[in-house]
Amino acid sequence: MLNSKIAKSVRLALAFGAASTAGISANAIAAEEGADDVERIEVTGSRIKRTDLETATPVQVTSAEDIAMSGFTRVEDIMNNLPQIEASQTAFQSNGATGTATLDLRGMGAQRTLVLINGRRAQAGGIYTQSADINQIPAALIKRVEVMTGGGSTTYGADAVAGVVNFVMNDDFEGFQVDIGGSAYQHDNDNEYIQGLMDERDFEYPSGSDGFDGAAFDFSATLGGTFDGGKGHAVGYVTYTKQNELRQGARDYSSCALNAAGTACGGSGNAVIPNFYVSLPTETGGVDFGEDMYEYWTLTPDSGFTDSVGNVYNYAPINHFMRPDERHTFGLFANYEINEHFNPYVETMFMRDRTTAQIAESGTFFDTSYVMDFDSPLISDAQREALAERFGIGSGDQFATYIGKRNVEGGPRSDKLEHNSFRMVLGTRGELSDLWTYDVTAQYGSTSSSSAYINDFFGPRITTALSANGESCADSDGCIPYEVFTYEGVTSEAAGALTGTAILNGVTEQIILGGFVSGEFDYTLPSSDYPIAAVFGAEYREENFERTADEVYAQGLLLGQGGTTKSLEGSYDVTEFYTEVSLPIVEGKTGFENFTLDLAYRWSDYSTSGSEPTYKAAINWDVTSDWKIRASYNRAVRAANNGELFAQQSSGLWPGVDPCAGANPELTAAQCANTGVSASQYGSVGKSPADQYNGFFGGNPDLKPEIADTITLGLVAEPIEGLNFSLDYWDIELEDAIGNIDPEIIVRQCGITGDPVLCDDVQRTAGSGSLWIGDGQVVATDINLGQLHWEGIDLSANYDFEVAGGTLSTNLIGSYFMTKEFDNLPGITESYDCVGTLNNGCFAQPEWRHVFTMNYDTGSFWRATLKWRYYGEVSDYTGDDTLVQDGISSQSYLDLKGSFTINDYTNVLVGVNNIMDKEPPLVGGSLSTNGNAIAGFYDTLGRYFHANVTFKF
Numbered sequence: 001m002l003n004s005k006i007a008k009s010v011r012l013a014l015a016f017g018a019a020s021t022a023g024i025s026a027n028a029i030a031a032e033e034g035a036d037d038v039e040r041i042e043v044t045g046s047r048i049k050r051t052d053l054e055t056a057t058p059v060q061v062t063s064a065e066d067i068a069m070s071g072f073t074r075v076e077d078i079m080n081n082l083p084q085i086e087a088s089q090t091a092f093q094s095n096g097a098t099g100t101a102t103l104d105l106r107g108m109g110a111q112r113t114l115v116l117i118n119g120r121r122a123q124a125g126g127i128y129t130q131s132a133d134i135n136q137i138p139a140a141l142i143k144r145v146e147v148m149t150g151g152g153s154t155t156y157g158a159d160a161v162a163g164v165v166n167f168v169m170n171d172d173f174e175g176f177q178v179d180i181g182g183s184a185y186q187h188d189n190d191n192e193y194i195q196g197l198m199d200e201r202d203f204e205y206p207s208g209s210d211g212f213d214g215a216a217f218d219f220s221a222t223l224g225g226t227f228d229g230g231k232g233h234a235v236g237y238v239t240y241t242k243q244n245e246l247r248q249g250a251r252d253y254s255s256c257a258l259n260a261a262g263t264a265c266g267g268s269g270n271a272v273i274p275n276f277y278v279s280l281p282t283e284t285g286g287v288d289f290g291e292d293m294y295e296y297w298t299l300t301p302d303s304g305f306t307d308s309v310g311n312v313y314n315y316a317p318i319n320h321f322m323r324p325d326e327r328h329t330f331g332l333f334a335n336y337e338i339n340e341h342f343n344p345y346v347e348t349m350f351m352r353d354r355t356t357a358q359i360a361e362s363g364t365f366f367d368t369s370y371v372m373d374f375d376s377p378l379i380s381d382a383q384r385e386a387l388a389e390r391f392g393i394g395s396g397d398q399f400a401t402y403i404g405k406r407n408v409e410g411g412p413r414s415d416k417l418e419h420n421s422f423r424m425v426l427g428t429r430g431e432l433s434d435l436w437t438y439d440v441t442a443q444y445g446s447t448s449s450s451s452a453y454i455n456d457f458f459g460p461r462i463t464t465a466l467s468a469n470g471e472s473c474a475d476s477d478g479c480i481p482y483e484v485f486t487y488e489g490v491t492s493e494a495a496g497a498l499t500g501t502a503i504l505n506g507v508t509e510q511i512i513l514g515g516f517v518s519g520e521f522d523y524t525l526p527s528s529d530y531p532i533a534a535v536f537g538a539e540y541r542e543e544n545f546e547r548t549a550d551e552v553y554a555q556g557l558l559l560g561q562g563g564t565t566k567s568l569e570g571s572y573d574v575t576e577f578y579t580e581v582s583l584p585i586v587e588g589k590t591g592f593e594n595f596t597l598d599l600a601y602r603w604s605d606y607s608t609s610g611s612e613p614t615y616k617a618a619i620n621w622d623v624t625s626d627w628k629i630r631a632s633y634n635r636a637v638r639a640a641n642n643g644e645l646f647a648q649q650s651s652g653l654w655p656g657v658d659p660c661a662g663a664n665p666e667l668t669a670a671q672c673a674n675t676g677v678s679a680s681q682y683g684s685v686g687k688s689p690a691d692q693y694n695g696f697f698g699g700n701p702d703l704k705p706e707i708a709d710t711i712t713l714g715l716v717a718e719p720i721e722g723l724n725f726s727l728d729y730w731d732i733e734l735e736d737a738i739g740n741i742d743p744e745i746i747v748r749q750c751g752i753t754g755d756p757v758l759c760d761d762v763q764r765t766a767g768s769g770s771l772w773i774g775d776g777q778v779v780a781t782d783i784n785l786g787q788l789h790w791e792g793i794d795l796s797a798n799y800d801f802e803v804a805g806g807t808l809s810t811n812l813i814g815s816y817f818m819t820k821e822f823d824n825l826p827g828i829t830e831s832y833d834c835v836g837t838l839n840n841g842c843f844a845q846p847e848w849r850h851v852f853t854m855n856y857d858t859g860s861f862w863r864a865t866l867k868w869r870y871y872g873e874v875s876d877y878t879g880d881d882t883l884v885q886d887g888i889s890s891q892s893y894l895d896l897k898g899s900f901t902i903n904d905y906t907n908v909l910v911g912v913n914n915i916m917d918k919e920p921p922l923v924g925g926s927l928s929t930n931g932n933a934i935a936g937f938y939d940t941l942g943r944y945f946h947a948n949v950t951f952k953f
Contacts, residue, residue, distance in 0.1 A: 097355075150632070151710035154616040182216065239329045245320055261882040270405065271311050344428040354418045438518075504547065508546075510543055568646055739785055868894055888923075
C-alpha cells in the first residue's frame with residue numbers, strides 16, 4: 001500500500017516546503033511516525049491529492065505569517081512584492097482606473113493570469129475588466145497564497161497561460177479573532193531635480209516633510225469552530241477598510257507633469273487662460289491648418305489676442321496619486337460530514353467597494369471646431385481688430401477656432417466607481433470506495449459595478465453657450481454665455497452650467513458546474529510498488545457580461561473622456577472534460593529514490609471558437625532523499641473573453657509620442673510621409689503637451705484562441721542541514737496573441753517600413769497632420785497578433801541557524817528574466833525584447849529582482865523581521881536626451897518589523913516599509929503610469945508606517 005511507503009515523500013515535504021512554499025500549515029503532514037494514515041492535500045497545479053508538497057510544476061507559496069508581517073492590507077500590495085508579478089491595476093492609478101485590483105504574472109497581462117479561491121476560479125471584476133478583482137479576498141482570512149508559474153490549462157482551463165494564483169482560505173479556523181490596524185505614509189520632499197524644473201515654471205510644490213498622509217484604517221473579525229460533535233465546521237468573517245486619498249501635489253516629485261522626455265515640467269495647452277487655434281473656416285467648418293493659414297493665440301489681460309508661448313496648465317497636483325477607497329467584505333465557509341460518502345460544503349463571499357478616481361479639471365480640450373460670428377457679443381473689440389488685421393474679415397463674417405480652456409472655475413473631474421461582488425460555491429465531497437473520492441460543485445459568481453463620471457464638460461452645452469455652429473444661447477432656457485474670450489471672465493456659476501454626468505452600469509456573471517473523481521488503481525507498474533493515481537473530471541462554465549452606457553457615455557458627449565464608452569453585451573460557454581494520471585515508474589533504486597511521470601489532458605469546446613485540447617507531461621525525479629529534479633511541458637490555451645470579443649469599437653486616448661511631431665521629428669520626412677505627413681507639414685505637426693493622442697479601440701468577434709507552450713526544468717535540494725533551495729528554468733512561447741498593437745508602435749513601424757497594413761491605421765487630421773487635435777487617430781482594435789516569448793529562472797532558498805539564543809531564518813525569492821520578446825506582426829514589424837528595456841512598448845522589467853528576508857525569533861515574547869526588496873537596473877533605454885536615457889538604476893528598499901506577544905490573547909505588530917524613504921525612479925510623461933512614476937511597481941509614496949493589534953480567543 002502507498003501509505004506504508006511515503007516516509008521519504010513526507011521528509012521531502014518537510015525539507016523543501018519552505019523553499020518553494022514559504023510556510024505550509026501543519027495539516028499538510030498530519031501523521032506521526034508509524035501512523036497508518038497521512039493526510040493528503042491538493043496542491044495548485046494538480047487535482048491529484050498528494051503527500052509531497054513538491055510537485056513537477058514550481059509553486060511559490062506565501063504564508064499567512066508572511067502576509068501579516070508585510071504590513072499590507074491590500075492583497076494587491078502583498079502580491080506585487082513577489083518578483084514574479086508585475087503591477088497591473090492598483091490603488092495608485094487614477095486616470096483610466098477600473099477601481100479593481102488585478103494580478104499580472106510575468107508581465108504577460110492580467111488576462112493571462114488565472115485567479116483561484118480554494119482551487120476554483122474567481123469571476124470577472126467589473127465593467128472595465130474581464131480579470132478577477134482580488135479586492136474581494138480578505139487578507140485576514142488567507143491561509144496561504146500558492147503561485148504556480150507556467151501553464152495550468154489542463155487542470156483549470158483557459159486563462160492560465162502565465163500561471164495560476166490560488167488563494168487558500170483559512171476555512172478550518174478555530175476561535176474568535178479581531179484585527180485592528182492602521183497605516184500611513186511619510187516622505188521628505190527634497191528632490192532637487194524636479195524642484196528646479198518647477199522653479200523655472202514658477203510652480204508650487206511641497207518641501208520637507210508634512211507629516212503622515214494617505215492614512216488607512218482596517219478592521220476584521222473572524223469566528224470559527226466545530227459543531228454537532230465535530231461533524232460540522234463553520235468560519236465567518238467580516239472586514240472593513242477605509243483608505244484616505246493622497247494627491248500628486250503631496251509629493252514634490254509628482255507636483256508637475258513631466259514632458260515626454262522628463263526634462264521639463266510640461267502641462268496641458270488646455271489652460272486656465274484659454275488658448276485658441278484660429279483661422280478662416282474650411283468648407284467643413286474646421287480650422288485650416290495649412291501653412292500660414294492659422295494662428296495659435298491666448299488672451300491678454302485686456303482681453304486681446306496674443307501669441308501663446310508656454311501658456312500651459314500644470315494639471316498634476318490635483319490628480320489622485322492614491323485613490324480613496326472604502327470596502328466592506330463578509331462571508332462564510334462551512335462543511336458538514338453526514339457520513340463518509342456525503343460531506344456537503346458551502347462558500348459565500350460578498351464585497352462592496354467604493355472608490356473615487358479624481359483627475360484634473362475638465363476643459364474644452366481642442367475637441368470641437370467652433371464657427372463663431374465676427375459680431376458675437378463674446379468677442380471683444382480688441383479681438384475683432386486682431387481678426388480683421390490677420391484674416392481680413394469684418395462684420396457679417398465668421399472665423400473657426402479650437403479652444404483650450406481648463407475648467408478651474410468648476411473644480412476637478414472624478415469617476416465614482418462602485419463594485420459589489422457575490423460568490424457562492426455549493427458542493428459535496430466524499431468517498432466512493434477505499435481508493436476513490438469525488439468532489440462535485442455548483443458555483444455562481446457575480447459582480448455588479450457602476451461608474452458615475454461627474455463634473456466633466458458636456459460638449460453640446462459648450463456649443464450652445466458660445467452661440468457657435470448655428471446654436472443660440474439666447475434662445476435656450478437657462479443658458480449662461482461662456483465668456484471664454486474674456487480674460488478671467490468665466491464664473492463658477494457659468495462653469496457649473498456646462499458640466500454633465502455620465503453613467504455606466506454593468507453585471508458580470510459566472511456559472512460553473514463541475515466535478516471530478518480522484519483516487520488510485522489497485523495495481524502498479526512492474527517497476528514500482530506505488531499504485532497509479534488518476535483524476536477524471538468534467539466542467540461546464542458560462543461567462544456573461546453586460547455593460548449599459550447612457551447616451552452621454554455612448555456618444556462621448558463629455559469632453560474630458562477622450563472618446564466614447566459603448567455598451568457591451570456578450571456571453572460564451574465552454575464544456576470541458578479532463579483527466580490526470582500519475583505514474584510511479586520506479587523507487588528505492590540508486591539514483592532513483594523516486595521517479596514519477598505525470599500526464600494530463602483537457603478537451604474544451606467553446607461556443608465562440610470551437611474545440612481546443614490542452615495537455616501536460618511532467619516528471620518528478622528524486623535522485624536521493626535530498627536532491628530532486630523536476631521538469632514539465634504544458635500546452636495552454638486562452639480563448640478570447642467577452643470584452644475582447646464583443647466590445648464596441650470606439651475612440652479613446654493613448655499615452656506616448658508622435659515621432660513625426662515637433663520642429664525636429666524623430667523620423668525623416670520620407671518616413672513621416674508614410675504616416676500621412678505632407679512635405680509642407682513636416683516639422684510643423686504639433687506635439688500634444690499632455691503626451692496623449694487619439695486612438696480607435698474595440699473588440700473583434702472573429703478572434704482565435706491563443707496557444708502557448710510552457711517548459712519548466714528545476715532542481716530542488718537540501719545540500720546541508722538547515723539549507724534548502726529550488727532553482728527552476730521556465731520558457732513560455734505564445735502564438736496568436738490577442739491584443740492591439742501599441743498605437744505608437746503602429747506609427748513608428750508604418751514610418752520605418754511603409755507597410756500598408758500599418759499605415760492604413762494612421763489617420764491624421766487634414767491640414768494639420770495632427771493625431772491629437774480634431775479627428776486624427778490611430779486605429780488599434782483587437783486582433784490576433786504574432787508571437788510572445790518569455791524565458792527566465794526562479795530561485796528560492798532558505799537557511800536557518802541558531803544565533804544568540806534565538807533562531808535566524810533567512811529566505812531568498814528571486815527571479816531572473818532572460819527573454820521578454822514581442823513579435824507582433826512577423827515579417828512586417830521587427831521583434832523586440834523588453835528585458836532590461838524601458839520605452840513606450842516595454843514595462844520596466846529588470847533582469848533580476850528579489851526579496852530577501854531575515855526573521856529573528858528569540859523564543860520569547862518578541863521577534864523581528866528585516867526585508868530587502870531589490871529591483872535590478874533597467875539600462876537599455878533607446879531614446880536620446882531624456883531623463884532616463886541611461887535607464888533606471890537598481891532600486892533597494894528595506895523593511896523592518898517587530899512582533900510582540902503581550903499575553904495569550906494579544907499580539908502587536910509594528911513596522912516601517914521603505915525605511916530609507918526611497919522615491920520611485922522618475923520617468924517622462926509618456927512612460928509614467930501615474931505621477932511621473934511607474935506607480936504600484938516601485939515604492940510610490942515613501943515610507944510606509946503600519947501597526948496592527950490582534951486579539952484571539
